[in-house]
Amino acid sequence: MGGLILFIFYGSILFFIVACVLRGIRFASAPLHLHWELYNGSSVYELTDWWTKTENTVGKKLSSMMFDILFLKEFYRRNRRLWYPLYGFHAGLYLLILWHAWLFVSAIITNTETASNLGWVWGTFATGLTFLGGVGILLMRMTDPDLRVYYPPIHYLKWIFILLTLIGGAFAVDIHFHSSMPALLKYVRGQVTFADFEHKLHPALAPALHVLFASVWLIYLPFSHVFQLFFRYYHSMRWDGVPNRRGSEVERRVKELLERPVTWSGPHIPVGRRWKEVASEPHPASGTGMK
Amino acid sequence: MGNKGVRLRDMSKGADEPLLTISAADLMPLPRPLDQLGTRPPIPPLSENQRKSYECALDGVSALTLPRPQNKEEEDKLVKRFLDGLRKLLSQNDNWTFWQPLVQSLGSCVRCQTCNDACPIYVSSGKQEIYRPTFRAEVLRRLINKYIRKRGKILSKLTGDDIELNWPTIARLAELAYRCTLCRRCAQSCPLGSDNGLITREIRKLFSQEMGIAPKELHDTGTVQHLKVGASTGISSQAFENMVEFMEEEIQEKTGKRIKVPVDREGADILLIHNSGEFMSWIENPVAFAIIFEAASLSWTLSSEIYGYEATNYGTWYDDVQFARIALKQIDVAKKLKVKKMVMGECGHAHKGLIVIADRILADDMNFPRESFLPLLAELVCNDRLKLDPGKNDFPVTLHDPCNVVRLMGIVEPQRQILRKISPRFREMEPHGVENYCCGGGSGFAIMSSTNFKDWRENVSSRMKLKQMIDVFQDVMDPSIKKYVCAPCSNCKGAIRDLLNDNGLTEKYGIRYGGLVELVVNAMADIEKPFIEWEG
Secondary structure (H helix, E strand, O other): OHHHHHHHHHHHHHHHHHHHHHHHHHHHOOOOOOOOOEOOOOOHHHOOOHHHOOOOOHHHHHHHHHHHHHHOHHHHHHOHHHHHHHHHHHHHHHHHHHHHHHHHHHHHHOOHHHOOOHHHHHHHHHHHHHHHHHHHHHHHHHHOHHHHOOOOHHHHHHHHHHHHHHHHHHHHHHHHOOOOHHHHHHHHHHHHHOOOHHHHHOOOHHHHHHHHHHHHHHHHHHHOHHHHHHHHHHOOOEOOOOOOOOOOHHHHHHHHHHOOEOOOOOOOOOOOOEHHHHHHOOOOOOOOOOO | OOOOOOOHHHHHOOOOOOOOOOOHHHOOOOOOOOOOOOOOOOOOOOOHHHHHHEOOOOOOOOOOOOEOOOOHHHHHHHHHHHHHHHHHHOOOOOOOOOHHHHHHHHHHOOOOOOOHHHOHHHHHOOOOHHHOOOHHHHHHHHHHHHHOOOOHHHHHHHHOOOOOOOHHHHHHHHHHOOOOOOOOHHHHHOOOOOOHHHHHHHHHHHHHHHHOOOOOOOHHHHHHHHHHHOOOOOOOHHHHHHHHHHHHHHHHHHHOOOOOOOEOOOOOOEEEEOOOHHHHHOOHHHHHHHHHHHHOOOOEEEOOOOOOOOOOOHHHHOOHHHHHHHHHHHHHHHHHHOOOEEEEOOOHHHHHHHHHHHHHOOOHHHOOOEEEHHHHHHHHHHOOOOOEOHHHHOOOEEEOOOOOOOOOOOOOOHHHHHHHHHOOOEEOOOOOHHHOOOOOOHHHHHHOOOOOHHHHHHHHHOHHHHHHHHHHOHHHOOOOOOEEEEOOOHHHHHHHHHHHHHOOHHHHHOEEEEOHHHHHHHOEOOOOOOOOOOOO
């Protein structure tokens, strides 16, 4: 059983890394799409001869991304009611992720015997905040007619599982380790440094269960909406009007795409021709209705 | 009566009864003087014959005049074609033009419904379920989950994604793709970046590019006519040249000036390209451009070449292939004329289409410089290249922002700089700029009038704009006070014209509409007669 948990845990870390890389590659290698940008204010098109002027949007984009990810700014602006529990949940989660990172680092570099209980306060606060936010979201999802509509039933299970994971974590820290930071850090040090492999193969139930839950989340994360949020800034659809200038990389990719075949079967589309040919034919076919 | 209890699975119900019939009481109330509810149905039902001939089981309205299949075999064939199209939509190779934002939009929605209140159609309709901006996206998402994904049929049962794909579903979805103006206000408000406007356009595209289903006004008498004759209005080169002569007569009559409008002037700095609807319905708009450009001594020209006198590109709204064909032909004209750049006149979708979207299908010498008339006009007005007397525009003016120019292109300030300079009583509608509301005629609706669609447009998709126009002039409704809605876009003008006329707002309350350049010419100090005609 312990071996299995070990396999699942390290396997899930590997899976997480591979899935993230694959998703990133899939996203980065997607064909360039037509320019379908949205603008939240003035753009380069407000200038005459705009193609001769440069506009650096990287700083603007990075700052909107940071505000969005750290503070869920768009939710705050557009859906304040939902933002309260949502932000509680996410802020708690960010603190919890940082707390785990701190646990791993300080277990290795500090003297675990003399660790103060500040770490416990941090972890407990983060867990509590995440839990309260999660409960708030779940309740709103169950009671608000707009939030219920089209929400897939399986997602309710997801929220319940999140709450169980948090409870499992609190149980491990407060019951198994008796809220003792030295005991917790000593355990983590053993895990991180592989000091006690026998212990790894026969872990105690509470930490084992928590590790199992965490593994499930590692497998799920690459497919979660958090990742979608990250990707949205890199597909030239929001706040990123990069124009196609002569001789640019964009133009090079456009040329490649125009060599692709048009595969649609509408009555106005000829069979077996490339985009370049179809778009520039002098007298295109016409009419509605199927071929 | 409205029906807010419609469920996604109802899309596949037998096609005898519509999912929704809107009554006057369902609609969002309007402010005074239009606050009295009529008793007549806002959208007249289709005739018995029309109901027998066309699919109308969504909401009793027919935008597509989609014929009913004759038998089961035909239905099955249509379902198969739809599935083929759906697979292509999700394939990087088949749908490179929009694959990435489509997949992103389908995958990122968390069903927070934040976009709902941003949608003027959903709100104006009294929040009818089928017009919820997430409704059609969710139908598509569930069809994909069930019929395209591996083991989808089993998983859809487990996850509650179950929706049946049959002909009624497809027919309703085709109509539903034309109950959204693609204003993308919902996309702007989505915290996760999901674009329901894009999903709607992709559904339209599937129907057009795979099944040959599109509104006749957009395809047959739209892009097809455009490619055949040279303009979606059907204007030929010869007819265009006659219109230019008429423009010159108009200029002389209105200003006393004799101007030779430059046509096909090789090597000019600017090729000005108008929506050809301006020549048919609002000749004063190209006339005003000519007066301004001549007064500023610009090097410019119009083109009488086929495709050179038409800025529209209806493919923007429903079909990538037709879009690419038209855009390339327009660019080719400018290239042959050896002008330095193309400048779009007052047409919103031509701005977005040719300047922004076409950006990713142009390379080498076809990657031709293109820009909006707005920055150029702002330079002329703000740098005193024209002699202006703002006192001549001493009446309340408001600005309608075309979605394609503001939210979809980021041109927000130049038009305001101009209005602040020439109209002392300029006032903003709320909201405005990138948060504006669509005129209701976007994505082709302004020119679609088959069966009862125009009634639907005026009562539902244009209702928010109607409310905004009344609200902004609420303190000056006295008909003796002239009021001007400045709408620098042909399609928006068409929708606003119908709203003002059909609600008696011009006749009873003195609200008139027009473009931006007309206001500029009206303020020109050396023109004695008012350029804007308030009567007629």
